[in-house]
Amino acid sequence: MAVLAQALTSFLATGAFGILFNVPKETLVKCGLIGTGGWLIYYLLEDYSNNAILATLAATVFIAVLSQQLAKFYKTPVIIFSVAGIIPLVPGGLAYDAMRNFVENDYNSAIALAAKVLMLAGSIAFGLVFSEVINQIIRKINHNKVRI
Amino acid sequence: MEKPVERTYEIMEVCLLAGKIMLQSGGETYRVEDTMMRIAAAFGIERTHSYVTPTGIIFSAEGTEPTKTKLIRISERSTDLKKVSMVNSISRRITSGDVTLEEAMEYLQEIDSLDVTFPFRVQVAAASLASGCFMIMFEGGWNDFIPAMISGGMGYLSFVYFHRFIPIKFFSEFLASFVIGLFSFLFVKMGVGQQLDKIIIGSVMTLVPGLLLTNAIRDLMAGHLVSGLSKGAEAFLTAFAIGAGIAVVLSFL
Numbered sequence: 001m002a003v004l005a006q007a008l009t010s011f012l013a014t015g016a017f018g019i020l021f022n023v024p025k026e027t028l029v030k031c032g033l034i035g036t037g038g039w040l041i042y043y044l045l046e047d048y049s050n051n052a053i054l055a056t057l058a059a060t061v062f063i064a065v066l067s068q069q070l071a072k073f074y075k076t077p078v079i080i081f082s083v084a085g086i087i088p089l090v091p092g093g094l095a096y097d098a099m100r101n102f103v104e105n106d107y108n109s110a111i112a113l114a115a116k117v118l119m120l121a122g123s124i125a126f127g128l129v130f131s132e133v134i135n136q137i138i139r140k141i142n143h144n145k146v147r148i
Numbered sequence: 149m150e151k152p153v154e155r156t157y158e159i160m161e162v163c164l165l166a167g168k169i170m171l172q173s174g175g176e177t178y179r180v181e182d183t184m185m186r187i188a189a190a191f192g193i194e195r196t197h198s199y200v201t202p203t204g205i206i207f208s209a210e211g212t213e214p215t216k217t218k219l220i221r222i223s224e225r226s227t228d229l230k231k232v233s234m235v236n237s238i239s240r241r242i243t244s245g246d247v248t249l250e251e252a253m254e255y256l257q258e259i260d261s262l263d264v265t266f267p268f269r270v271q272v273a274a275a276s277l278a279s280g281c282f283m284i285m286f287e288g289g290w291n292d293f294i295p296a297m298i299s300g301g302m303g304y305l306s307f308v309y310f311h312r313f314i315p316i317k318f319f320s321e322f323l324a325s326f327v328i329g330l331f332s333f334l335f336v337k338m339g340v341g342q343q344l345d346k347i348i349i350g351s352v353m354t355l356v357p358g359l360l361l362t363n364a365i366r367d368l369m370a371g372h373l374v375s376g377l378s379k380g381a382e383a384f385l386t387a388f389a390i391g392a393g394i395a396v397v398l399s400f401l
Contacts (some may be wrong), residue, residue: 005336006285013281013353019274021174021359022265023229039285075240079176080362083229087358091287093349098202099391102343103398125365132369 003040010039011089017084026078030070034085038063042089052116056089060127061134063089068135076087091120156216158249159191160209163338164220165256166203167198169235173228178370180205183239187252190243201375202382223374230264268308275354276301283350283363288343292350295341300351307355321355321389328399330351348394353392357383 014035018028038059045055067081095117101110163184170180179196184207188196196212202225208217238255241247247255265271279300280293288296307324315318328351335341361382370375 002158009281009284013278013285016274016278016281017354019266020227020271020278020354022231024233075237077175077179077229077236079174079179079359080229080233083359083362086362087353087356088282088285090353090356090358090361092282092353092356095387095391096345096349096352097392099395100398103395109306121361124361127367128362128365 003043006034006043007040011036014039014090015088021083023084024076024082026042027074027076031081031084034063034066034070034081035088038085039088051118052091056090056091056120057123057127057130059089060086060124061131064128064131065134068131069138086124089120089124091117094120153301156193156211158253159188159193160207160216160218162191162249162252162256163187163196164207164218165253165260166207166235166239167200167207168220168222168258169230169260170204171200171202171226172220172224172360173231173235174363175232175235176370177201177367177372177375179232179236183235186243187239190245200372202378214291228265230383231259232372234259234264235338241328264317271308272301272305275304278354279351281350282353283346286346286349288346288350292341292347294345295332295335296347296350299328299335300354301349302331304354318385318389321386322393324355324391325352325390326339326396327393328355329394333401352390352394355386357386360386375387 011032013030017031017035018031023031030127041062042055042059045058046052049055063085064082067078067085069126071078094113098110098113098117112146166187167180167184170183171177178199180200184198184205185196188209193209193211197208197210199206202222204219204221206219207216208215218370227273235256238247238259242252266274276297280297283292284290290347303324306327308322310320310323329348332341332344332347332351335347336344341347346378360379364376365385366376367379
């Protein structure tokens with residue numbers, strides 16, 4: 001039940017973000033589905049392994065690789081598909097906690113939380129790098145097939 | 149000898165207009181450079197150089213005559229991915245050869261003047277829906293759904309209005325997150341909302357610089373160090389403004 005609620009809300013949230021970024025109307029549902037897939041991967045992996053960094057990495061790779069393939073298929077810029085899906089993975093909640101601790105003069109926990117935010121942002125970055133590599137490998141394989 | 153010179157300038161105008169629309173609408177730097185080079189190549193200028201940063205484009209075309217260079221300044225940036233994809237499809241049509249130079253200029257000017265955004269009411273509704281949903285995604289309770297929707301919608305509304313009033317992006321972000329903090333605090337005080345933290349996190353997500361962050365990383369990966377770092381700095385400042393706005397409310401608790 002909780003997973004179902006997560007799927008529904010992540011679909012709506014990513015679709016709504018598509019509206020805020022003004023993506024073309026016909027791609028809104030695809031944006032929402034990409035966001036749902038990414039968020040479910042994150043949610044289930046985080047639940048299973050208790051490791052938010054790994055979960056973020058996996059979800060980012062999923063979103064970025066899928067959007068690259070969709071972009072090639074529909075001949076539109078990648079950014080249209082990927083950007084709304086990445087948004088839920090941004091560690092907004094942790095950043096908020098870190099800042100709240102700063103305001104309450106609890107610098108020790110604030111620094112620890114801020115370090116974690118940095119790690120999560122870094123894992124999003126690394127996920128994007130990985131997906132770029134994966135896409136180039138896919139492209140090379142397809143290229144070789146055509147040549148043979 | 150008069151004619152080819154004029155032609156080069158016209159081609160450069162088309163390239164720069166396409167680049168300008170893309171950059172203003174939130175396209176990645178490498179895509180802007182790539183598009184401009186492809187358009188120029190399709191019209192017969194093989195050797196071009198472009199230097200794109202978030203605040204300006206330098207574009208030069210080499211040929212038999214002395215190299216020509218133009219610079220345009222980008223002052224206003226927003227997120228409008230539909231325009232990026234429209235320019236992208238125009239550039240595809242140019243490279244496949246079914247659009248002439250004059251037609252391309254006409255199309256691009258039309259796109260530039262067009263306002264293709266969703267109606268403002270729809271945007272605010274989307275922002276409030278996103279806030280409510282994010283609150284659930286961060287494991288808030290369903291009874292906080294409506295308060296999160298209202299404070300998120302008010303935050304977005306005030307962000308747009310403040311931005312029209314004072315065109316300093318960081319200040320309007322600061323004020324918007326202050327409004328969000330205030331509304332959430334009031335809801336909790338009145339007993340309508342339960343968890344202050346969850347409501348604030350959900351509502352603030354609509355202001356989070358997610359697009360800037362991903363673009364900054366993509367630019368850095370593609371080797372556009374200057375644009376990547378400057379977009380990263382913009383994202384950092386935005387995050388800081390949001391944090392400061394919330395912090396003002398929290399420090400009164």
